[in-house]
Amino acid sequence: MAERDVAEELMEYLKSHVEGMPSYGSEAQRDELVAAFRQAPTLPPVTKQSLSELDIQNIISNIKLRHDVNFDKDLSFRPNNEGPRGQQKARYSDRYWLALEAELHLYTRLFQGTPPFRPSGLVNASVYFQRAQRRVPKAFETIHEVLKSLVPDRDHQRVDEHLDVRMLMQEIERGVCDMVALVEWTARLLKEHCAPMRDEWVDKMVGRMREGAAAHDLKTIVLSLQDLIGMLETMKLDVANHQIRNLKPLLIEDTINYEKHYHLDRIVNKRSKVNFEAAQRWWACVVQDLQVQHTSATKDAARTRLELFSQAVVSSLFSRDVQQELPDTFYLDSDRLRALKSEVEDLVHFEICFSMFSQLRKNFGHVGAVSNATRDRVRSSLSAIMGESMGHGSQAWIYNSESLSLEISRQAQLIAGRSPFFDHHNLQATNECLRSLFHNTFTFHASTLEAVLLVQVLGSINKHINSSPTELYNSLVASPPPTSTPPFITAPPTIDTFSFYNNTPQDRLSDLSKRISHIVLLHWRIWAPIAYVQDDASGVSTHLLLPPQPAVTLSAQSQSASPPPPAPMCPAPAPEHDVPVVGLMKTGEPPDPGSGYENGVSDQTSLP
Incomplete structure (x- = not known):
């Protein structure tokens, strides 16, 4: 048979x-x-x-x-x-x-x-x-x-x-x-x-x-x-x-040495998943875009390179330009950077909502200060509306714009002492206003936050520039992981704004700056001698200074750049198909997939 x-x-x-x-x-x-x-x-x-x-x-x-x-x-x-x-x-x-x-x-x-x-x-x-x-x-x-x-x-x-x-x-x-x-x-x-x-x-x-x-x-x-x-x-x-808990101190302390040898070995033997030449081109573009004349005789060239690199990383978190995507040398940090980019984008959209609330309440006749309780109420309401949509980019905010604009208008009428009143025309106009603000003022609010965050990142880098990997771990990973609800720090009642640049949310920005500076310092120590600092080979001089605008250096921890003038409160709404969508950061090939286990990392938005 x-x-x-x-x-x-x-x-x-x-x-x-x-x-x-x-x-x-x-x-x-x-x-x-x-x-x-x-x-x-x-x-x-x-x-x-x-x-x-x-x-x-x-x-x-x-x-x-x-x-x-x-x-x-x-x-x-x-x-x-x-x-x-x-x-x-x-x-x-x-x-x-x-x-x-x-x-x-x-x-x-x-x-x-x-x-x-x-x-x-x-x-x-x-x-x-x-x-x-x-x-x-x-x-x-x-x-x-x-x-x-x-x-x-x-x-x-x-x-x-x-x-x-x-x-x-x-x-x-x-x-x-x-x-x-x-x-x-x-x-x-x-x-x-x-x-x-x-x-x-x-x-x-x-x-x-x-x-x-x-x-x-x-x-x-x-x-x-x-x-x-x-x-x-x-x-x-x-x-x-x-075993991980027992080996952790040794693994951390050996990070830079191990990863340098690992990447160099794979590059030399042509087994690397990193596009080495693309990384060099990216660094050359960073230097070219940020270079100015050398004006300080005391400026340290190595420090300047690190400043340029830090500014490029921070800028990538705010940029909607695919040309500013990071090279695939960052593939081991891709999840962390993607999470940071999502958090930054949500912070910017929240700020736009708060700006609209501030303007609407004035339109409804309220000119006094805003209490902390009102700020918390508005924040909680908007967070509840977004829910699990947080971290999913601009389209999620645009998708929820009708509910967001309705709640912002309702809260503005309540603080002005009015009974909430809506009709179809007002609802449509308010929604169009918020959507146009998302489209047209995102760059303004993002650039303002970027300037403030860059100061804190450079300050953190300056503080930890000589720290060992273990010291970085102990200093920069001490705080608990961020919560899913954006923890804005409310301003004193005498300040008529929700902005993080007039009322810096220190806890949130401190957390972001620590996480960014940790990634920057480890990455730079590992990859700078491999892929970036190639003066003789590339012919690109990296002995440069940062541009004066924004005027941020490693020692300028308290300095911030002046933001550009804000756009009109309700500009003409942009066509929906013109809404820019933030592209995912290029991170190169991921490591070989495992058999079904993952190691959880707190910076991930959701943790192969």
Whole structure:
């Protein structure tokens, strides 16, 4: 009999075996079970290979982790169960466990069925038995391999004795395999080596296996095996995270040395994902765009280069010009920079909303000061309207402009002592006004914030310019991660503005400046000698000063540039198709994708 005929006959045996069972009462459920056995993956969702990313050798050679560890106090591995990859992983898992359940049903029919299994044709029964064993042996192999990778060498012999896959499959074929005893032994071994906090989960796994065995419920037995493999994954994560915590000081202190050698080696051997020449061109353009005549004999050339570089990075966070995208030398910081860009853009849009509120309340006759309570109320209302749209760029603000303008108008009427009144014409005019402000005053508000933030970034860089990576970590990653709601600092009631430039939100700007300066200082120390400071090769002089506007230097921590005059309150609305959209920062190729684990970093907007 052909191999295909054997496979098809096994499908028929499976389908007929489950027919009449309450769990598979419909034809569709039986077809799904059979389809899973035929098509689902043969390996469990967790294997020794998939967990190898968490081995100590791979941890210390993981360039992304070694970079990310500088930016997160609580960095740790965790399963990546979110987004498209997480959904794919869930589908894989569901199909696999259903197929394992189907395989156990097929074993029951082949090995312990009534009447006894009698193959048709000339094919030996052992052929059917062999073809049926697609997943269970591999599941036992996975448990065996992962357990041995977790327990000390002294316990390896015990694992080999209790998880002899060939012996277990023979016991299943003869109907004498004691799965309860196997799981109970595994539970005792796990409790010897895993944290006490996992004991409840272990006990739950054993309870499920006992329940499933007593009731001959294969679905419950599979759930117990699923718990077991899930616990092995969790134990591996616990071990990896413990190793990260122990190695963290050494990894951080060695960041610059390690990354320099890593990138140079890949460049020399033509394995780098970084466009080295594009990075050099970007730096040459930065120098050319920001250069002025050398006017200070005391100006240090190295310091000037760092100022130019810092200004270029800060500018990229505010720019809507794709020409100002950062080169792919920043690929390890892409998530952090993208998060910063989103936060900056949201801050600018909030400021535009506050400016409109300030103008509208005056139009409604209110000329007095604005209380802190009113400021908090307006801020909270606008934040609630934006909700999860925060961090999704200008289009999200434009999409919510009708609700935002309605709330701004309502709050302006309330502070002016009026009962909120709206009609279709006023609502439309207010919405058009806000949208035009988003289009036409974004650059003004962004440039104002940029000037203030640049002063703080340069001040932070000046303070930490000689700090080691460990000192940078201790000083610049001390504050908790930013919240999703923009924490504006309200002005005293005597100041009639919400602006961060007339009333600087020190906490927020201090947080942003620390995060930016940390990225700048590490990146510059790693990449400047590799890609940027190439005076002789490029012919571009980097012994330059910053331009006088804005007049910002590393020592000018209290200096700020004068903003350009504001645009009219309600200019003519721009056509909707002319609304500029902020492009994503170019970050080059990402590192090679992992097997399904990610190391969480607090600067990420949402954390392969």
